[in-house]
Amino acid sequence: MTDRTDKYMGQALKRKEDPRFITGAGQYTDDFVLPGMLHAAMVRSPYAHARITGIDKSSVEDMPGVVAVLTGEDVAAAGAGPIPVGWLLPDLKVPPHHAVAQGEVNHVGDIVAVVVAETRAQAEDAAGLLAVDYEALPSVALGSAALEEGSPQVHDDVPGNVAFRWEIGDEAALNEAFNRAHKTVKVRLRNHRLVPNAIEPRASLAQFSPASGEYLLYTTSQNPHIHRLILAAFVLNIPEHKLRVISPDVGGGFGSKIFQYQEEVIVLLASRLLGKPVKWAARRSESFVSDMQGRDHESEAELAVDAEGRMLGLRVNTVANLGAYLTLFAPAVPTYLYGTLLNGVYKFLAVHAKVTGVVTNTVPVDAYRGAGRPEATYLIERTVDVMAHELGMDPAEFRRMNFIQPDEFPYQTPVALVYDSGNYEPALNMALDMMKYQDLRAEQERMKGNNKILGVGVISYLEACGLAPSALVGQLGAQAGQWESSLVRVHPTGKVELYTGSHSHGQGHETAFPQIAADELQIPIEDIDLIHGDTGRMPYGWGTYGSRSAAVGGSALKMALQKITAKARKIAAHLLEASEEDIEHADGVFRVKGAPGQQKTFSDVALMAHLAHSLPDGMEPGLEATAFYDPKNFVYPFGTHVAVVEIDTDTGVVKLRDYGCVDDCGPLINPLIAEGQVHGGIAQGAGQALWEDAAYDDEGNFLAGTFMEYAVPRADDLPNFQTDHTVTPSPHNPLGVKGIGEAGTIASTAAVANAVMDALWHECRIAHLDMPYTSEKVWRAIREARQGAGMGQAADD
Amino acid sequence: MNVTLTVNGKPYTRDVEPRTLLVHFLREDLGLTGTHVGCDTSQCGACTVHLNGDAVKSCTVLAVQAGGLEVTTIEGLGTVADLHPLQAGFWEKHGLQCGFCTPGMIMSAAELLRHDPDPSEATIRHHLEGNYCRCTGYHNIVLAVQHAAAAMRERESGQAADD
Numbered sequence: 022m023t024d025r026t027d028k029y030m031g032q033a034l035k036r037k038e039d040p041r042f043i044t045g046a047g048q049y050t051d052d053f054v055l056p057g058m059l060h061a062a063m064v065r066s067p068y069a070h071a072r073i074t075g076i077d078k079s080s081v082e083d084m085p086g087v088v089a090v091l092t093g094e095d096v097a098a099a100g101a102g103p104i105p106v107g108w109l110l111p112d113l114k115v116p117p118h119h120a121v122a123q124g125e126v127n128h129v130g131d132i133v134a135v136v137v138a139e140t141r142a143q144a145e146d147a148a149g150l151l152a153v154d155y156e157a158l159p160s161v162a163l164g165s166a167a168l169e170e171g172s173p174q175v176h177d178d179v180p181g182n183v184a185f186r187w188e189i190g191d192e193a194a195l196n197e198a199f200n201r202a203h204k205t206v207k208v209r210l211r212n213h214r215l216v217p218n219a220i221e222p223r224a225s226l227a228q229f230s231p232a233s234g235e236y237l238l239y240t241t242s243q244n245p246h247i248h249r250l251i252l253a254a255f256v257l258n259i260p261e262h263k264l265r266v267i268s269p270d271v272g273g274g275f276g277s278k279i280f281q282y283q284e285e286v287i288v289l290l291a292s293r294l295l296g297k298p299v300k301w302a303a304r305r306s307e308s309f310v311s312d313m314q315g316r317d318h319e320s321e322a323e324l325a326v327d328a329e330g331r332m333l334g335l336r337v338n339t340v341a342n343l344g345a346y347l348t349l350f351a352p353a354v355p356t357y358l359y360g361t362l363l364n365g366v367y368k369f370l371a372v373h374a375k376v377t378g379v380v381t382n383t384v385p386v387d388a389y390r391g392a393g394r395p396e397a398t399y400l401i402e403r404t405v406d407v408m409a410h411e412l413g414m415d416p417a418e419f420r421r422m423n424f425i426q427p428d429e430f431p432y433q434t435p436v437a438l439v440y441d442s443g444n445y446e447p448a449l450n451m452a453l454d455m456m457k458y459q460d461l462r463a464e465q466e467r468m469k470g471n472n473k474i475l476g477v478g479v480i481s482y483l484e485a486c487g488l489a490p491s492a493l494v495g496q497l498g499a500q501a502g503q504w505e506s507s508l509v510r511v512h513p514t515g516k517v518e519l520y521t522g523s524h525s526h527g528q529g530h531e532t533a534f535p536q537i538a539a540d541e542l543q544i545p546i547e548d549i550d551l552i553h554g555d556t557g558r559m560p561y562g563w564g565t566y567g568s569r570s571a572a573v574g575g576s577a578l579k580m581a582l583q584k585i586t587a588k589a590r591k592i593a594a595h596l597l598e599a600s601e602e603d604i605e606h607a608d609g610v611f612r613v614k615g616a617p618g619q620q621k622t623f624s625d626v627a628l629m630a631h632l633a634h635s636l637p638d639g640m641e642p643g644l645e646a647t648a649f650y651d652p653k654n655f656v657y658p659f660g661t662h663v664a665v666v667e668i669d670t671d672t673g674v675v676k677l678r679d680y681g682c683v684d685d686c687g688p689l690i691n692p693l694i695a696e697g698q699v700h701g702g703i704a705q706g707a708g709q710a711l712w713e714d715a716a717y718d719d720e721g722n723f724l725a726g727t728f729m730e731y732a733v734p735r736a737d738d739l740p741n742f743q744t745d746h747t748v749t750p751s752p753h754n755p756l757g758v759k760g761i762g763e764a765g766t767i768a769s770t771a772a773v774a775n776a777v778m779d780a781l782w783h784e785c786r787i788a789h790l791d792m793p794y795t796s797e798k799v800w801r802a803i804r805e806a807r808q809g810a811g812m813g814q815a816a817d818d
Numbered sequence: 819m820n821v822t823l824t825v826n827g828k829p830y831t832r833d834v835e836p837r838t839l840l841v842h843f844l845r846e847d848l849g850l851t852g853t854h855v856g857c858d859t860s861q862c863g864a865c866t867v868h869l870n871g872d873a874v875k876s877c878t879v880l881a882v883q884a885g886g887l888e889v890t891t892i893e894g895l896g897t898v899a900d901l902h903p904l905q906a907g908f909w910e911k912h913g914l915q916c917g918f919c920t921p922g923m924i925m926s927a928a929e930l931l932r933h934d935p936d937p938s939e940a941t942i943r944h945h946l947e948g949n950y951c952r953c954t955g956y957h958n959i960v961l962a963v964q965h966a967a968a969a970m971r972e973r974e975s976g977q978a979a980d981d
């Protein structure tokens with residue numbers, strides 16, 4: 022082993038995992054083949070709401086290769102229970118969510134039956150021809166429409182389509198704040214629905230072994246242990262240790278691979294019933310109607326300020342469309358992950374929010390990148406901009422004067438959270454400098470009245486991530502813990518394997534986690550590898566979502582590593598015949614202070630730990646440690662993002678011209694990876710503002726079911742991004758790190774939306790338009806405003 | 819139906835259903851799983867391979883159409899021991915995250931660099947608009963292609979100087 026003194030933490034190291042991806046050697050779920058494997062194809066409902074009046078299996082049973090046709094009855098008879106909800110609210114109404122529909126379908130894409138055949142093509146052919154009789158039922162797609170008197174009922178056991186009513190904050194205090202208001206604005210806004218669209222479609226491959234009673238499931242998951250727990254304990258009622266879930270290389274998740282899906286239940290059951298491995302892999306058009314979708318809020322927000330422009334209060338009323346079923350995190354997203362974030366980075370006297378969770382005949386909605394926080398950020402930052410425009414104030418200055426100040430942390434908000442640390446103004450200043458903000462404003466004036474106009478969107482966001490104390494989330498209704506575990510296994514040669522309950526599906530854990538370990542153990546990173554994504558190898562974990570990997574998983578790793586170095590130090594002291602206090606661990610060796618040459622390397626210690634020829638009295642052999650870390654609090658990253666758009670007023674085309682941001686997620690483990698996360702996040706958030714739209718018609722027919730109708734951002738649509746960061750460590754975890762995986766998305770939707778609206782306000786006093794800003798919508802708005810037709814909502818109506 | 823084609827320099831003959839798409843032939847019949855399937859409407863580009871040197875979306879080509887032709891997949895472009903400059907560029911510039919789009923992205927970029935050894939940022943972005951990446955926001959992909967282009971030009975001029 023070579024000595025080393027450099028630090029890995031904070032270095033922009035190239036990723037250890039990349040050689041396999043760039044050579045085509047990655048192994049994603051659909052790449053796996055098991056001997057004798059059969060293929061499942063789903064028969065999906067073409068109706069948003071219908072009764073299934075008959076399924077004629079004989080219509081396809083004789084087709085080539087067909088092995089079985091499974092209906093809801095078959096699945097129920099095989100003992101599969103409904104898929105549970107993982108987060109309960111008081112009085113929550115939970116309609117049963119079956120793996121295969123039992124009598125009724127509730128959204129386009131709901132699974133009606135399953136065909137299993139020898140090849141995928143045969144299964145799909147037969148699935149397309151299965152004779153199913155439906156009786157169409159009245160249906161509804163929009164959250165607010167589902168609340169109207171006389172609206173179609175989605176489920177009999179969810180009266181009025183209301184799954185929950187929830188509120189947070191002190192309404193009396195809010196009313197008082199509004200009584201003192203010098204000015205108020207009210208904005209009605211829709212945070213429209215999105216499809217996550219990881220480029221790898223979901224897939225699952227199951228194998229049941231009758232001899233051992235063991236199940237193996239390869240699946241596209243962000244959290245294999247959660248899948249194992251739910252499938253074993255709640256859906257299939259099998260011993261948890263008899264189910265091994267492997268999530269190999271996973272091609273992006275963005276939330277959409279957290280949840281327990283129907284197809285995983287189906288392939289496991291089919292494998293047991295048929296005695297052979299069974300694979301299902303989604304076509305993209307299936308992904309569109311079966312991956313959980315995101316966002317879909319209709320809100321009214323009112324902001325009050327005093328005569329100096331200081332924010333007094335924020336009042337929010339939101340209808341959250343949950344879709345046809347309540348899925349894993351669905352109740353938490355528009356409540357605890359949204360309502361508690363409505364304070365943003367500002368000093369409010371009061372904030373009060375009411376949220377109504379509504380079921381409709383649409384694909385279920387659950388966490389999508391940011392989960393609740395982008396919705397909160399968009400609402401606050403959009404409303405703040407409307408107020409700044411109304412006050413005639415510069416939006417950046419209006420924000421600056423209302424920031425929580427650095428000496429006010431920990432900061433208790435009126436909506437339950439205690440912010441750990443923050444310093445918002447430096448990030449704002451850096452971002453404005455980076456983008457030459459004053460020059461942009463001058464350019465905007467110059468361009469006024471031309472057929473190209475400029476808009477600048479400045480937003481300052483805050484997010485809560487690193488979910489979070491288990492006892493707290495338990496009180497709030499979570500049916501899971503939120504700690505993370507790590508195992509560090511040192512081999513006799515001094516080579517090290519790290520095991521984590523976090524899961525990497527693009528976040529670079531295989532590099533970042535060894536960076537943490539290499540510094541703690543003082544050995545080369547080449548000697549360390551990370552193992553993840555396999556319940557058969559990992560102690561336990563809750564997975565990767567909500568930007569929790571570094572803060573929670575990384576902290577668990579740090580604690581396990583500290584146990585290793587503590588034991589290694591003892592062994593070294595023993596071998597060097599010194600007292601433990603006299604041992605220093607530096608430059609890659611354990612040495613006796615003041616006695617040069619008296620030293621042991623990490624691999625010397627590892628070898629002796631395993632040979633056990635000379636260990637301190639009573640010490641167990643081996644060098645291995647496990648740690649379970651339960652965070653003390655959420656962590657609160659923040660930052661300022663600036664978007665610059667150019668709008669062609671003749672065509673309405675919006676071009677995102679420049680984008681710059683300054684994020685603060687505490688110390689960076691690997692700046693290259695962190696920056697990459699920000700880039701991808703910006704693209705997804707900008708996608709929502711400008712192009713993406715999971716559109717339904719009023720009856721719940723899905724209008725955007727392929728990439729032909731659903732516009733994800735392409736290379737040509739985006740500029741290069743400028744990024745920078747400030748560093749404000751979290752006092753709560755041993756690494757001081759916060760999270761960065763979702764920040765880009767949380768911030769960029771609001772930044773791009775504000776940029777577009779900034780242009781339209783400057784040009785023709787349009788106060789608000791809903792996203793996405795398609796050219797047709799923008800062109801129409803400009804034309805009507807210029808003609809004095811009063812397009813757009815008045816800010817004070 | 820019998821089809822004979824050359825993949826990454828090796829000839830293969832297989833009996834296929836006439837409707838078998840080239841992407842499925844590569845993945846399932848030959849076990850070359852570096853070529854990915856990301857959509858069913860020929861939009862995403864995850865399946866991009868070279869057919870007689872041209873980049874094509876292998877989900878829009880029948881295996882039998884490739885009969886007698888030369889196919890290059892990501893596995894044939896370079897190896898870990900001998901990376902193609904684009905593979906090296908993507909690694910160097912962090913042009914990938916989950917890696918799912920990456921093989922198709924690299925194959926598509928390879929075609930660009932064959933026709934245009936020094937593409938502008940705009941040209942790169944335009945050329946790659948048929949390849950979706952949901953992870954990177956494309957910023958680093960553009961840098962990766964530029965990095966590879968510079969490396970390839972350098973190699974070329976080095977070779978030219980040697981001649």
Ligand code: FES
Pocket residue numbers: 854855856857858859860861862863864865866875876877878
């Ligand atoms: S799989 Fe071929 S373009 Fe998407």
Ligand code: FES
Pocket residue numbers: 220272273527913914915916917918919920950951952953954
């Ligand atoms: S790296 Fe994940 S889709 Fe491109």
